[in-house]
Amino acid sequence: MTTPTESVQTTSTQWQRLSPWSVLHFLFLQLRQSVSFAIYVIPAYVVGGHKLIDSEYFPLLLLAMGAGWAISSVLKYYFFQFTVTDKGIAIRSGVLDRTFTDLPYERIQNVKFDQPFYFRFNDLRIVTLDTAGSAKQEAHFAGVTSAYAQFVKETVMRAHRQQSATTTEESLSSTATDEQLLNERSIRDLILHGITNNRVWIVLGTLAPFYEQISGFIFRQMNALRPQAEAWLGEQVVALWYVGVMSVLIAIVLLILMALFSIGGSVLMFYGYRLTRQGDKYIRNSGLLNRQEVSMKRTRVQIARQQQDWLDRLLGRVNLYFEQNVTGRTNPNELKATHKLLVPSVTVAESDELTSNVFSAQQARHMNFEPIHIRFFWRQLMLWILPLTVLASIVSFKVLGVTGALPPLLILSAMVTLTYLRWQRWGIASDATYIYVRKGIIGIDYWCFPLAKVQQVEVRQSLFMRRRRLSTLGFVLASGRVKIPFVATDFASPLIERVLYEVEVKKPGWM
Template identity: 25%
Template sequence: MTEPSQQSTNQQSMGKFSQWQALSPWAMLSFSFGTAKAILSNGYAMIPIVFAGWKNGFDLSFAMIAALFLIISLTVFSFIQWKKYRFKLIDNQLNIKRGLLFTRKDEIPFNKIQNIRYEQPLYFKPLKLGTLIIETAGSKNDEAHLAAVDSNTAYKIKQQLLQITANSLEENGNSESLLVHDDASCENDVTNLATRTHAFDNTEPANNSSQSLPNIIIKRNLLQLIKFGFYQNNLIWLAVIAGPILGQIQWETLAEIPFFQQLWHSIITLSGDNIILKVSIILLLIALVYCLFALISIFSAVLKYFPFTLEKRQQTLQRSGGVISHQQDALAIRRIQLVQISQPVLARLFNVWTVYLKQVKGQEVEQKTEQHMLIPSVKTTELQSTLGKITGLAGGSCNVPRQYQSIAFAWFLRRGYLPFIPAAILSLFLGANLASLLICVSAVVVSGLIYLRYRQWGYVIDEEAVWQHSGLFSREWKRIPFTKVQHVTLTQTQGQKQKGYAYLTLGLASGEMTLPYISQSDAQYISEKAMMATKYDTTNWI
């Protein structure tokens, strides 16, 4: 097909979107709330003024006038924003223009789009509307907001963006077959890219319903999301929330409350002189307090992700979920830089993992919280089948290794003795007493933790990727495809040279990964594999 006829076909497939389109008048709600949020987020500068006014006497009539003026200003400003906001899809790019005195026009090529997500805030839910957010690589903030869009229109726009991206890749020779691997371990691989491309090229977008049918990768029910909320980030919540609370508690007053006096008396009565039993009861009480704070994380996880669904449409992953604010995220599979499989300490109790699909650093699916697309509460037996369904994922093998090659013991030897240096110095000053004994015990504990850290460091070299294993009490696997490596750094000290060890740093668009104290031959092999993989592959990393 010639270039003019191809452009004509693309414009026909755009339909009404090839002309400048206005947003629904309900978009003024989104503009108003967005402006109010920006004012409140920067409103700390008004705190001294408000406080001074309150100390000098509160004028209710003045406050009402100020509030009325603010509401009118927000209404007028949101009306202007809505009136001057236009968008269209033409020539393989999304065009947006806005502004009253100074017109701003954005042109976003489809093949530069990094994320597409559909959010449905609480105020849009009764109207069955939402906001379509389009982000590009290199933009620190959301690139484009299409507010007050119904789900059907949002779906059509999203499909146009994703389908034309696939076409433009085919035309430019960036065949995604470079990212599809016929690996026997990926048991759930479906038809190859050539078949999909042939079907796509010979089917009009209007009749392309068979190509748009989703392939559900995984779903998570309420119980699985409760488990995820329980084991994920609870220690952070405990530190953030419990710290200020504990600092404000009047412990002397608390100790005089009859309930706590009775509780302490019961502990003394049950345990008697058994110190171990006393410690066990206290630890049980701490665990109960921890579970109380875990309810915050559980509540947040359920509200944000329930009902969780991850599906695959052509070469795009789409995640949906959310109770109060329903959200749909879209991520092109070729954008995924590495796969991270994490198992926090509490997740080991349930034998589940969290899978992160990491993309360009700074361009996470959820930019505000810098969170990558994740799959919660994945059982060990589900890992291979889940990754296997994501066909087109760079890196080949879908099998999570069961064993790994440990780093050199010299890594521990260079660090294990360090805690004993301050312990020895303090013991010399303090002499032989209980304090010096506790310091020495602490040094032993720290050194033991360093040893556990050493035991968790390891790596596995696959045909098309290298796996990194790390952790302390938790466990974590990172799968680094050779085709995603942007640069390699191999460093050695003089001692490492003599013993044949090296530090290897692999630079990806999602960040750097380090393999410390591995054998020099393995480091050179990995670096050569990565450089050879990218030498003959012109596919864009991101």
């Protein structure tokens, strides 16, 4: 039995242990779980639990819990073993409930490195094996050296190259060792990313100097309307109304405090951001306290998404996502997801250049898009906007009288404007290699994916759509489903035929 630090970096059937420092990792996981559990325990203790447990025994209770965590962490380290063989990676873990995980190399889609703050001083890593078709990351081992982590990654990549039928040129490209720097993010870029991805705090922050005046105005209006409201609703309901307004004001203050953490979170997650290319692999390194390394093969990229919301558009920034297989997954946090590679808050020119690096000759921002039909707008208006406006008007008139006409009109105007902008933004285009989708409301997102990556085409028509020769298209890729409603059948039919020809006749590999 050896540790990765001691063992020779070759594949073998010998079981190995993690570094003894991995006890810190298991201890940290238990502390994190205990904090989540404490959210429920502490209120119960404050309400009545302190009567059952004498305060003088509380330090002893904490000491016993700490000793239990330490013993459990040592046992988890002792019973955790793994081996890297010629066929795959096997892991044995668990103290009482023993688990054996066998991962053939063909199932391993990605190898991710993490370096938490408690591993920084001795340069140890957490290796996560991300498997295709899994709802979670099935295996990881914490506490191996950087050299051994790189050895595991190279072993997996070498097995993939041997199993795939690639050309000699592709093989030489994939074994290249020189890294090409594609993009770096400065602190200023990360601050902009934190701002643009939590927009609510900007509106609330600009109103902060006026909160006293705003709250005073609200309460004066409430006092003026109180007699009329009590006549309509009764004193008890009006009292609840006051409580509701106070709750809203408190919630606004809390939202400001919570949203201000966005910038700090952006810096913590993406500090030292570097995107490099090594052969046909893209590698992202980032993180202030916890360093992360995520790699993605170029051939596995299913779709490139240039996301530009209203504030991104105002600042001339784009969040660029490259997405690969997500079969069987839930929707994890996009910042931490291993199936997505995010380049935060790049300029429009940088976004276009990086997208072309993955999908050569793409023209997402330069295509003439086929707009969806205007019936999409009228459908949203008749089915949702007008009925909700009528309902809001009835309630508003009953409570406020004639003055109640203004809020529903403002809401109606805003909803109609946003729906019209949404219809105007939505479009689809294609060329000989790629399909492009444009969508958004105030901002505009561009989606680009090769015809060869499409696994399935869905065509849906209601009775009314069939009469108008309209269709709702759905393109199913390994990264998910892309939907475009109310597309003219004259445009959709030739596109579907081209996609099916590409998939059925040429039979390209989508992975």
